[in-house]
Amino acid sequence: MSRRFRYGAWHGGSDPLEPPVDLRAALDQIGRDVMEGASPRSALEELLRTGTDETAGLDELTRRLWQRRSELQRRHRLDGTVSEVRRMLDRALEQERLALAADPGEDARFRELQLDALPPDVAGQVSELSEYDWRSSDAREIFDEIRDLLGREFLDQRFQGMKDALQQTTSEDVERVRRMLDDLSDLLAAHARGDADVPERFERFMAEHGEFFPENPRDVDELVDALAARSAAAQRLLNSMSEQQRSELMSLAQQAFGDPRIGQALQRLDQQLRSLRPGEDWSGRARFRGDQPMGLGEATAAMAELGELDQLAEQLSQSYPGASLEDIDLEALERRLGPQAVVDARRLAEIERQLRQQGLLERAPDGSLRLSPRAMRRLGETALRSVISQLRSRRGERDADRAGAAGELTGTTRPWSFGDSEPWDAPRTVRNAVLRRAGEGPGSPLLDIDDLEVAETEQRSRAAVALCVDTSWSMVQDGRWVPMKRTALALHHLVATRFRSDALQLVTFGRYASTVDVAELAALEGTWEQGTNLHHALLLAGRHVRRNPDAQPVVLVVTDGEPTAHLEPDGEAVFQYPPTPHTLSVTLSEVDSLHRLGATLSVFMLGDDPRLAAFVDIVARRGGGRVIAPTADGLGAAVVGDYLRTKRRR
Incomplete structure (x- = not known):
């Protein structure tokens, strides 16, 4: 029997065929605000206020409410x-x-x-x-x-x-x-x-x-x-x-x-x-200051509408304690602004709900919101994709899927030994099992440990990479703060996904230097602090190199100013501008120490400070490295490209 179907408008809530919300775009926007110094909570609130390319934000919906309110008052009189x-x-x-x-x-x-x-x-x-x-x-x-x-x-x-x-x-x-x-x-x-x-x-x-x-x-x-x-x-x-x-x-x-x-x-x-x-x-x-008179019933309805508009505006402001997007009266919103406003409000609520449910935002021990490791991976992936696109357009390179610590296959095999991490050679392993069973009889096991053979690979060297980034106030002041963070995110994601055997250490340096993880760096706020303590940063980079003696040392320095601070033996930082000869001397001594450890030191110079240019030229000559002067937008491509160049050279 043939079935007959009837089709009509959907009245059961949100459109079931509507595409899912674009969490990647939302997360990129939140991540950008966080890297500029906002807290994850305020970044989420800003996203909800401004909306996305496809969804009107709370501010736009509120603007329409006030426009409707103003039209009522300008058109009528009581x-x-x-x-x-x-x-x-x-x-x-x-x-x-x-x-x-x-x-x-x-x-x-x-x-x-x-x-x-x-x-x-x-x-x-x-x-x-x-x-x-x-x-x-x-x-x-x-x-x-x-x-x-x-x-x-x-x-x-x-x-x-x-x-x-x-x-x-x-x-x-x-x-x-x-x-x-x-x-x-x-x-x-x-x-x-x-x-x-x-x-x-x-x-x-x-x-x-x-x-x-x-x-x-x-x-x-x-x-x-x-x-x-x-x-x-x-x-x-x-x-x-x-x-x-x-x-x-x-x-x-x-x-x-x-x-x-x-x-x-x-x-x-x-x-x-x-x-x-x-x-x-x-x-x-x-x-009311218009010229169209209203009867008592119409005027009362207009006052009721104004009251409802005020309530909706308060709900959209989300400024009261315990505010939630679930508080928005969707029926009233549709009455006043139409069905598209309801779609936008539902999408905003869905974005907030999905960001929490999918673990992209998590609650810190102190009760505050923070970006989860999963969110950091997504931000790193986005940053790396942007960097790779710049490299591809610059040199015609393409994306590659090679990853991991294993080297290139040599074409030979050997019996498996305990501790081997090379991939199995499946054809030879199956052949060994078949030959063994032919000699031992049908009661023997299908696969024995002696049947296993692994594919031999060339030895691939691993690297101990220290990325030292300048966090002095001039980086914030001159618009280099976010590009620096994106660069660190891109390099971290590249190492974590493509070159897992490499050991990456992130080092920030202002008046003092410190080692941070990628989440701490992404959430780092710019502070007014004088001092560019490259000496302390290179000390921490050297410590990281010594902890990985079997790895090729690579030190990458991103800075926009010459060293103006150094660390005293008692651990106190001394700042002086212009830099003293002693500050320059102890900084260059750490460059020499890294050079003796075999480190490749590349300096990424931001800006056109002639004193900085003269200093990094000395660093390049004494450290056997090179100097790169990218723009702020090209910083990520320059750092990642230099890292990949050293990988190919090794």
């Missing part, structure tokens, strides 16, 4: 209901004056005097005319429409959609609304007291008045939440008006549907909701 009532009232008075002008009687003149004595404000006029006996049927009809409009507007403030639901208002509708308000007030009072029968009362209330609540709340708490949010927005609307506007609205509320009990019930409802949800924003206000 006096729409009062303006509409004034317009309708002018029409009613015009019709009434026409009717009175056609009557020559004294009563008509008296009524004209009554109309002339009306208060100047709209609320006062509506109040005075509530007891007026209209001569014009058209004027009476318009006045009734005014009272119905006021009723619908004030109800729409508290109950969303009520204005449209009560377009044709009858006396029965007004009585039904008044009864609903009374029952709602009783339900909220019972809820405030904590009566046990509140759930049953809620079910009865919804069964009788559910048509007024399209949100379809499931319990009394959801009902209170919805009503309190709307009521608080209405209060913020009043706060945003002038004193005169507030006074007019409060007076007009008593004329809703021509029944003052409606306005009184709404005031009582607001008081109950305020006591039940004091955490709502009841004191806020906003300034």
Whole structure:
């Protein structure tokens, strides 16, 4: 039987066919910030704020929220209901004056005097005319429409959609609304007291008045939440008006549907909701300066939207204690900024979650975040790939997969001995096993240790590499800090993955020198410290060389200044600028010591300091090495290229 399929839009959350987030790009951005001196936590926060090439960050989403907020305030004004009532009232008075002008009687003149004595404000006029006996049927009809409009507007403030639901208002509708308000007030009072029968009362209330609540709340708490949010927005609307506007609205509320009990019930409802949800924003206000008037319901909806925009902005700021991207109200975000904003927010949350779940960020013993060894490997791989691409474009070289400590195969084999690390020769091993079993019979083992043969290889020399990098303040000041770190990452990754038998030691030197691992170097912050203690760095490099006597010594020095500090026998560093002859002398003596150990010393000179150029020329002559003057961007290619050159030469 053939199957029939139906296809439609996906409504179950994120798109299941959406490509996974690009963690490599995110990690590269975090790593770049960390190498510039930021902590991993602040680097992660910066990534979430700025986003990636494919994903808008929290700052961009916040900017759109404020843009939406500004558009609302620039487009609208709050006096729409009062303006509409004034317009309708002018029409009613015009019709009434026409009717009175056609009557020559004294009563008509008296009524004209009554109309002339009306208060100047709209609320006062509506109040005075509530007891007026209209001569014009058209004027009476318009006045009734005014009272119905006021009723619908004030109800729409508290109950969303009520204005449209009560377009044709009858006396029965007004009585039904008044009864609903009374029952709602009783339900909220019972809820405030904590009566046990509140759930049953809620079910009865919804069964009788559910048509007024399209949100379809499931319990009394959801009902209170919805009503309190709307009521608080209405209060913020009043706060945003002038004193005169507030006074007019409060007076007009008593004329809703021509029944003052409606306005009184709404005031009582607001008081109950305020006591039940004091955490709502009841004191806020906003300034509207546009030219498009809004009715009370529309203005309250606009105030509610502004409140929701403010809440979203706070969630996106992530500036409060315990903030998490999971706090973002995605439904509200979609309402205000559209579905793409939800996609961006989910991607940012997924990036943060995946960085932690995949072990790229880990918690240090002191509770802080740090890049994990796995993250450092990825950063090193990225740095090395960039360096190799520069080398390839420079000399036409290509990537190679040769790795490990073994040398080239000679084509000969020998029986395996304990401790051999050479690869097995599979064909000869199988042949030995077959010949042995032919002589011993079918009961013999399939493979015996005497059957094993290994492929002989040429001896490949290993190297003891010391990379000494200048960490004085001038490296930070002149933009060489990050290129230096990327160079160390690239060389470390190359040695760790391609030349595992080599021993690499990273040495930093400022006022003092110290040995560091690659993670410490990547997270090292630039500090204001005077001194370029190459003497101390070469001492540590010599110690590393002596610890690996069977390895070819290679010393690589990256610096942008001549030595201005040296180490005294008591361990204290002495700084002097310009450098003293003693500083230069003890530094060159360490160059001589490394040369006697057979070390190849290469100096990578950054900048064009003539004093540094003169010094490194002396180092090259006395140490049998060479001087390379790369740009900051070409530093990684220069160091890695020199290391590979020494490997090929050996």
